[in-house]
Amino acid sequence: MAVDRAPKRVTILDVAAASGVSRATVSLVLRDEPRVAEGTRQRVHEAIERLGYVYDRRAANMRTQRSMTVGLVVTDVRNPFFAELTMAVEKALEARGYSMLQAYSLDEREREARLLGVVIEQRVDGVILLPSTDTEAMDLQRRLSAVPHVLIARSVADHDADYVGVDNVRAGRLLGKHLGDEGYRDVAFLGGPRSTARGDRLRGLRSGLARHGVKIDAKRNIQTGASRVGGIQALEALLETGALPDAIACYSDIVAIGVASALRAAGIEPGRDVAVGSFDDNPGSSLQHPALTSVATYPERVGAEAARLLIERIDAPDLEARRVILAPTLSVRASSTTLERRQAA
Amino acid sequence: MAVDRAPKRVTILDVAAASGVSRATVSLVLRDEPRVAEGTRQRVHEAIERLGYVYDRRAANMRTQRSMTVGLVVTDVRNPFFAELTMAVEKALEARGYSMLQAYSLDEREREARLLGVVIEQRVDGVILLPSTDTEAMDLQRRLSAVPHVLIARSVADHDADYVGVDNVRAGRLLGKHLGDEGYRDVAFLGGPRSTARGDRLRGLRSGLARHGVKIDAKRNIQTGASRVGGIQALEALLETGALPDAIACYSDIVAIGVASALRAAGIEPGRDVAVGSFDDNPGSSLQHPALTSVATYPERVGAEAARLLIERIDAPDLEARRVILAPTLSVRASSTTLERRQAA
DNA sequence: CTGAAAGCGCTTACAG
DNA sequence: CTGAAAGCGCTTACAG
Secondary structure, three states: OOOOOOOOOOOOOHHHHHHHOOHHHHHHHHHHOOOHHHHHHHHHHHHHHHHOOOOOOOHHHEEEEEEEEEEEEEEOOHHHHHHHHHHHHHHHHHHOOOOOEEEEEOOOHHHHHHHHHHHHHOOOOOOEEOOOOOOHHHHHHHHOOOOOOEEEEOOOOOOOOOOEEEEEHHHHHHHHHHHHHHHHEEEEOOOOOOOOHHHHHHHHHHHHOOOOOOOOOOOEEEEOOOOHHHHHHHHHHHEEEEEOOOOOEEOHHHHHHHHHHHHHOOOOOEEOOOOEEEOOOOOOOHHHHHOEEEEOHHHHHHHHHHHHHHHHHOOOOOOOOEEEEEOHHHHHHHHHHHHHHHHHH | OOOOOOOOOHHHHHHHHOOOOHHHHHHHHHHHOOOOOOHHHHHHHHHHHHHOOOOOOHHHHHHHHOOOOOEEEEEOOOOHHHHHHHHHHHHHHHHOOOOOEEEEEEOOOOHHHHHHHHHHOOOOOEEEEOOOOOOOOHHHHHHHHOOOOEEEEEOOOOOOOOEEEOOOOOOOHHHHHHHHOOOOOOOOEEEOOOOOOHHOOOOOOOHHHHOOOOOOOOOHEOOOOHHHHHHHHHHHHHHHHHOOOEEEEEEEEEOOOHHHHHHHHOOOEEEOOEEEEEEEOOHHHHHOOOOEEEEOOHHHHHHHHHHHHHHHHHHHHOOOOOOOOOOOEEEEOHHHHHHHHHHHH
């Protein structure tokens, strides 16, 4: 009757039989529990090797009610900021023995909801989420209320959860103050989707420029995607509406690449004819030509911190919600020193 | 005796009790099996909603002996090529109902081995691997012999497995021929770690240049990491050994960024004083200044194809090993037209 | 169309 | 130090 159909997988029971002990003993050996005689341990290990046994962590975790797996959902890893973030999260989790189930929302609210559902059905121990632009408290309440989680980079209004991000208002103020100090008087803010991060950066920019009496006109504040194409579109829209400003603040370095490219296409040289500044300070930005002035937002730190908070929360779900806000720093480079040059000329 | 300790998770059995059916019926409803009366189905769904039941896919998969999860191990997602690849793989897998367990080898052989072990213990249905530079057949035999898998971008000698990659010899030949046709006679090849991909690109380059009688001297072939820093190091090493060549082929676009930056630091303008060409054609490369001549290697296609092959193999493990080799294409841009300009001047 | 029973591969008290 | 039994949350034949 019992004809073998699939090539039966070798289990802990086979190892037990082959080494003449019970399955419980094999289990102890597998988890390196001390209370097993040395001889027994050796025989078990030999049997494992001989039979080609592979530990089934899923079965083990089902019993222990943990998965040692964390879900990481970001929008799109093609953005260098998220790539850095992802690497930092993985590094921190891997060091603590966690694996990482990853998914990308593409900044689409429904896709995000679906992916969170999938991840949660896989019984991850926790979730790190970079919410899409449109995500609302309701979405998270529904999916994540029973799951330890931390939000990164963008917080969600009325959703009380652990959060790690940079101080975007301060980041904006750093860049605004710099541009004001340099003497620019007509500043545009280009690219990036509507989000708390964008709103905060704009607010900071305005605050930093205010000391110099400089304002950012609504027509000179243009939202697009957080991408190169977004940068190109924003600049084209800007040029259609009127004169070239003397400085452009970009939502992020990746937007700035598009902006610079579109400027050149219009015969305008960034860093000479118009100043350009930005946010994130991606690793490549200092190597661009001209080197890009940018406010560093430290994705590695955000990622590492988020992993740390999540693990703490998994171990103690009843903790109060915490907010970790990192301080940004400004790196001034050639792209925002046009006035100096013009004056020197 | 039975005091409840943890807030007991709600299971299929609770749903069954609450809706007055057996657990088997609930299971049928959950999987949308047709043979359940409409009224029953509704009652079950109401109970699910009321109790806040969450399906435990891990438990289900343990029973069915599938995990609907695939492991993706690449070296480092901060490289745009791998980021594109990753997004393409996820898109293809997600569409087929698979989740993705991800890990990064950082191009370290031992780390890769460890991560493969972790992923396999989680009982993924299959693995997509971009092998580290040093990975040998032995490593893969040991870990992956019983697991459906496909290799991407780099193949491993003597390991007979599914493979998807671009034709690197042809890619090299395209760039070599272009540089030769443009009239360059002294060409260097900079950056990138020793690997089948690098060897093939160099071979192709030489073959493409050979028609013009141009050779790449061993001293002008410099290996480094596949990174911006690698590019900087390679260029510095090149300048130390002798005269500036009239054209530089970079291992990849990310290397080219470092090379261009180091050239400028040495007072040499890329695209004017020396031609630069490269491989990958990252999305940002056409927007750089000067726009970068590059051979496209189509990570989206490689990723999508790899996912397709893996799913086929999961469904039919006894298939012969397949090799899918994609054709590269060259995009000529401003960075490699220095001679024209010089002649025009 | 629905129910009772066995089992996926582990771990965890509990005895001995 | 080791073994027999129960159970994690599902699915899958098999009866009815």
